[in-house]
Amino acid sequence: MVESDEKTAIPQTLIEPIDMSRLDPKFRDEIRSMPDGDELTACFACSTCTAACPIANQWDYKPHQLVRMILLGMRNEVLSSREIWECLTCFQCQERCPQKVRVTDIFFDCKNLAAEGGKIPEKVALLAKELIEKGQLYVVTADWEREDLGLQASVPGLSVDYVRTALKDTRAGRIAGGGK
Amino acid sequence: MSDPVLVIGGGVAGMTAAVELADSGISTVLVERGASLGGNALDLYKAFPTDDCFYCFEGNRWKPGIRKCFYRSTMLDQPGVDLRTGSTVESITGTAGRFEAKIRSDPMYVDPRKCIMCGICLERSKAFSLVSPQCQPQAVIYNPRAKDAGSDKAETDCPTRAINLHAEEKSEVVRVSDVVVTTGYREMRPVAVDEYGYGKIADVITQLEMAKIMDPNGPSQGALVRPSDGAPAKRVIMVQCVGSRDEKFNPYCSKICCVFALKHANIAVTERNCTDVTVVYMDIRTYDRHERYYRDARNAGVDFVRGRVQRVSPTPGGGVTVIVYDSLLNRYLSFVVDLLVLSSALEPSEGASKIMESLSLKSASGFVAPLNPASENEVVVGDHIYACGTALGPAELPESVTQARAVVSKILQSRR
Amino acid sequence: MPTYNLYMGCSVPANYPNYEAAMLKVAEALGMELNYMEGVACCGSPNLRAIDYYGWLLVNARTLAIAEQNHHDIVTPCNGCFGSLKDVLYHLKHHKEDMERINASLKKDGLQLTGRVRVRHIVEAMYTDVGIDEIRKKITKPLDGVGISIHFGCHLLRPVDVTEFKPEILQQMVEVTGAKVVDYPLWKQCCGATVLPVNEPLAIRLARDKIKSMKEAGAQFATVVCPACGNQLDLQQLGLKQSYNETYDLPVLLYPQILGLAMGMSRDAMGLGMNRVAADSILDHLKG
Numbered sequence: 001m002v003e004s005d006e007k008t009a010i011p012q013t014l015i016e017p018i019d020m021s022r023l024d025p026k027f028r029d030e031i032r033s034m035p036d037g038d039e040l041t042a043c044f045a046c047s048t049c050t051a052a053c054p055i056a057n058q059w060d061y062k063p064h065q066l067v068r069m070i071l072l073g074m075r076n077e078v079l080s081s082r083e084i085w086e087c088l089t090c091f092q093c094q095e096r097c098p099q100k101v102r103v104t105d106i107f108f109d110c111k112n113l114a115a116e117g118g119k120i121p122e123k124v125a126l127l128a129k130e131l132i133e134k135g136q137l138y139v140v141t142a143d144w145e146r147e148d149l150g151l152q153a154s155v156p157g158l159s160v161d162y163v164r165t166a167l168k169d170t171r172a173g174r175i176a177g178g179g180k
Numbered sequence: 181m182s183d184p185v186l187v188i189g190g191g192v193a194g195m196t197a198a199v200e201l202a203d204s205g206i207s208t209v210l211v212e213r214g215a216s217l218g219g220n221a222l223d224l225y226k227a228f229p230t231d232d233c234f235y236c237f238e239g240n241r242w243k244p245g246i247r248k249c250f251y252r253s254t255m256l257d258q259p260g261v262d263l264r265t266g267s268t269v270e271s272i273t274g275t276a277g278r279f280e281a282k283i284r285s286d287p288m289y290v291d292p293r294k295c296i297m298c299g300i301c302l303e304r305s306k307a308f309s310l311v312s313p314q315c316q317p318q319a320v321i322y323n324p325r326a327k328d329a330g331s332d333k334a335e336t337d338c339p340t341r342a343i344n345l346h347a348e349e350k351s352e353v354v355r356v357s358d359v360v361v362t363t364g365y366r367e368m369r370p371v372a373v374d375e376y377g378y379g380k381i382a383d384v385i386t387q388l389e390m391a392k393i394m395d396p397n398g399p400s401q402g403a404l405v406r407p408s409d410g411a412p413a414k415r416v417i418m419v420q421c422v423g424s425r426d427e428k429f430n431p432y433c434s435k436i437c438c439v440f441a442l443k444h445a446n447i448a449v450t451e452r453n454c455t456d457v458t459v460v461y462m463d464i465r466t467y468d469r470h471e472r473y474y475r476d477a478r479n480a481g482v483d484f485v486r487g488r489v490q491r492v493s494p495t496p497g498g499g500v501t502v503i504v505y506d507s508l509l510n511r512y513l514s515f516v517v518d519l520l521v522l523s524s525a526l527e528p529s530e531g532a533s534k535i536m537e538s539l540s541l542k543s544a545s546g547f548v549a550p551l552n553p554a555s556e557n558e559v560v561v562g563d564h565i566y567a568c569g570t571a572l573g574p575a576e577l578p579e580s581v582t583q584a585r586a587v588v589s590k591i592l593q594s595r596r
Numbered sequence: 597m598p599t600y601n602l603y604m605g606c607s608v609p610a611n612y613p614n615y616e617a618a619m620l621k622v623a624e625a626l627g628m629e630l631n632y633m634e635g636v637a638c639c640g641s642p643n644l645r646a647i648d649y650y651g652w653l654l655v656n657a658r659t660l661a662i663a664e665q666n667h668h669d670i671v672t673p674c675n676g677c678f679g680s681l682k683d684v685l686y687h688l689k690h691h692k693e694d695m696e697r698i699n700a701s702l703k704k705d706g707l708q709l710t711g712r713v714r715v716r717h718i719v720e721a722m723y724t725d726v727g728i729d730e731i732r733k734k735i736t737k738p739l740d741g742v743g744i745s746i747h748f749g750c751h752l753l754r755p756v757d758v759t760e761f762k763p764e765i766l767q768q769m770v771e772v773t774g775a776k777v778v779d780y781p782l783w784k785q786c787c788g789a790t791v792l793p794v795n796e797p798l799a800i801r802l803a804r805d806k807i808k809s810m811k812e813a814g815a816q817f818a819t820v821v822c823p824a825c826g827n828q829l830d831l832q833q834l835g836l837k838q839s840y841n842e843t844y845d846l847p848v849l850l851y852p853q854i855l856g857l858a859m860g861m862s863r864d865a866m867g868l869g870m871n872r873v874a875a876d877s878i879l880d881h882l883k884g
Contacts, residue, residue: 045507085794088791096375138609145613149614149616151620163640
C-alpha cells in the first residue's frame, strides 16, 4: 500500500494509513472518460458485484474493492493487480449491479490502461503478436478434417490482411512490436 | 347542498379522509375495490411505530364502539360517508368542482347492513367466507365462482335475509366536487429479480407475506411456518433492497421496509421462537425514532450481514440454502434456512395509473406527484384533486393519517 | 429464402470444423442461405478488447461495415464473435464520436458503418426466422427424451441490453429435437474460456464445476453454441482425469449436431467423430 513518508505532523504509529494525498484523484475521471465508465461514481459499495462473481473468492481485491480503489485513486495498485486480468468477462457483476455500474466494462478499461503502461500478462501479449503476425487467433491446420466434412480446406472469404495491418497502428501493434 | 367528495381507495388514508370530512359536515363517497376496507394495513398484525394492529389506525380510532367484538360496523354507521365496497371508479369526467364519476359496483350478494356475522352461511357453504375477523364492514362475502350445493340453503337460512345470490352489478354516475386519490401502494412481486428464486421456490416470500403469516388472524394462527410444507420456520434470512434502489427496477428507496423488516425480525425472535434470524443489507435505514428497532433487533440476537446474496437453492426436504457475500468480513457465508424473506420494493397500486391518467395527474416514479412541488402543498395534486397516504409514495401510517388530515383541511378551506 | 452474411470467426473453422459442417447442413435443410463473408477474419475475442479497445473496435466495425454493403443480417456460430460484434455495434451506436472516428478510417477502404446491420447468433436466427413449428416438421428421428444440459455461454446471455438473447430460445430449440432440457444450478455460470491464457488452473476448475453440476443434475449430454465453451467443456474434460482425478463421460455436442441428427443426417455428416469426449452414444437415443 502507499505509505506516508512525507514529513507530516502525524506521529509514527502502527496504523500506517494510506496517505490520500499520494493517490491520484484524476484516476476516477480517467476511467469515467473511457468507454462505458460513466456510471462509475454511482457505485455505493453494496458489494452485489462481488456476490455475483463466480471467482472473486480467489482474489485479494474483490470486484467492489477494486471499484472503490478506482474511486479513491489507487491507480498503481489497480493497474498492476493480477485480478483485473483474471476477470472472466462473464458480465455477471455488471448484470446485477443495482446502480448500472458497468463493472466488467470498467475492468476492460483498466486492462487497456495497464496495457498502455506495459503491464500485460505474458500470454496475453502473445495473443497480440499472433493477431499481428497471422491476422487471427486460430489458424486452420487440420485441413483434411475440413475436407472430410465436405468443407473447403481454407475458409471461403477469409482475409487476414486488414486485421494485420490495422492492428499494427494501434496499441496491439505496439505491444507486439515488443515495445513496453 | 353541495356535492360530496369522492375518496378513491379505502385504506387508512382514505378512511381517515372520509371520516374526518364527514365529521366536518362534508359528505363523502368512499370507493373501495376490495370487499373490506383497510387496504394493506388490514392483516399486518403489528404496525410501527406503536406495534399496534391495524384496527387502531382506522380513521375513526377515537370513536366509541369500534372494538371488533361489536357486530355493527362503524364505517357503515358513520353519517356522511357513503361507503361502496367491491367498487371501482370506471371513469371521471367533468371539470374541477363538478366531476362526474362513474362507479361500478360488484353485485351485493351479502348486504353488510344486515349481516350479523352469525356464521350460519359459513357452515352451509364454502362459497361464503370472512376476509378477516377485522374486516370493515363486518360482514361475510360470497364468491360466486365457488358456488356449491349449500349456497342456496345458506341464502334461505340467513336469519336477517342479508343474502341475495341473484344480485347484479351496478353502475352509477355520481357528481362530486373534489376527488381524493388514496389508492395506496402494493408490494412488488420480485419474480424478475431472478437471483432469489421468488415464484420458483416456495420458501422464498416477501415481507408483507411474512407479516400475514405472523398475523394471529392468518391461516396458521400466527405461527411462522414454511409455505412448502407447513413445518415451523425457525431459521430466517431477510434480504433488503430487493427491487428498490435498483436502476433496473425502482431507483428509489422504499423508505419503510428497513423498519418493518426489523419489526418482523424482532417478532420472529422474541415471539415466534426463531433461533436464527439474519438480515442481509446494503444500508440499514431505520430513520428517526425507528432506530430503536435496529438496536432492539441486535439485542434480541438478530444477525446483520452487510453484503448481498450469491446464490439461492432449494434445500432438499424444504427450506433454502443461501450463500451470501459478507462485505465487512470479506468472506462468503452459507446459510441453511427455513425461510428467505425479501424486502421487496413498494410500488404504486395496480390501477392507480389509470386514475392518474384520467385526471391528468403528475407522476413521480409512478406515484402521484404534487401539482406544484415548490408550494409545499404535498397533498394538492390537481384543481380540486388531492392525494394522501401511500398513493404519494411509501410512508408510515402516522404520515398517511397526517396527510389525510391535511387534505381535509384544504377541502374545508376551499369551501369557506 | 432468408439470406445471411455468415461470419465464422477463426476458432470454429480451425478447432471445430464439425460445428461448421453441421451448421451448414442444417441451415441448408431449413432453407437458410448462409454466405461466407468476404474479406473478414478474426474478431479478436475479449482478449483484444482488453489490450487494445480501439483496435478491437476497428476490426469488428469493418466486419459490420462489410455486411452493411448487402443489407443482410450477420449470423455467427460463435459466442465470442457474437459478443464482440454485438458489443462493438452497441458501443458505436451509442457513441457518435467513436462512430465518426471509425468511419473516417473505414472510408479509406470504401466502407462505411451506419449501425443498421443486425448481428445474430445462428441458433436465434433459426428459431426466429424458420420457427419451431417448421423445424419440428423436419424432425424425422427425434431423440427419446434423453437429458441434455445447455451451457449457454456468457457472451450470448450478457449484458442483456447488448445481446438481447432469451434463454428460452435455445431451450426450445433443444426440446424440439426430442431431448429433455436438464436444468442445473450453475447454468448461468462462465465456462472459464477467457481466463485460460492468464490462469489455466482457474479455467480448468471452472470447466470442471460446470460439468460436475450438469452431471449431478442428471444430464447425459451437454450442448454448447460456442467453440471456446466447447473447448472448455469438451477438450478440457479429458484433462480432468489428471488434474482432479475425475472422469465424467459427458459428451459435449455442438447444438447443430443434435438438430442435424434429429433431422435424419448422418453421424459422419455431423462430424461426431471429431468431438473430443466420445459422442457416438447420442446415436442410441434417436428414435425411428
